[in-house]
Amino acid sequence: MTKIFEVIRKPLLTEKGQILREKNIQVFEVATWATKHQIQEAVELLLQSKVKSVRTVRIPSRTKRLGRFVGTSGPKKKAYVELAEGPKAE
Template sequence: MTKIFEVIRKPLLTEKGQILREANIQVFEVATWATKHQIKEAAELLLQAKVKSIRTVSVPAKAKRLGRWMGTTGSMKKAYIELAEAAAEAAE
């Protein structure tokens, strides 16, 4: 089995993510090779809560420019993890 922090890299703390937290949805950056099943196992171990559903989004790399030099940002995969209601009440 893979380690938790190989699958789930870091939480994404954005304005949209804060709004989704009120609806009991957590947003994380995950490894691009991770499947929904692997993400679910890692999230349940990390958050100590039952996972209701998972949605994933692959974000492609974007071209960026700094003066006359061109480069790209890295591509990444995001996971929107919805927790079960019982876990939300226990967290409060």
């Protein structure tokens, strides 16, 4: 198994994420190569609770501009992880 922090990059703390936390759904930025099964194992180890379902979203790279310089941001992947009923993770 790969390491937890190679799969899960960081939690995403947004307004939409706060609304979903009330429904027991956590939002994470994950590695682009991570599968749903790897994400599930990593979250179960990290949060010490069972995972009910995992949904993923791929975000393509975007063109960014700073003055006359043009570059791209890298592609990203988000995971919406629904936890099983029980105590909510902080």
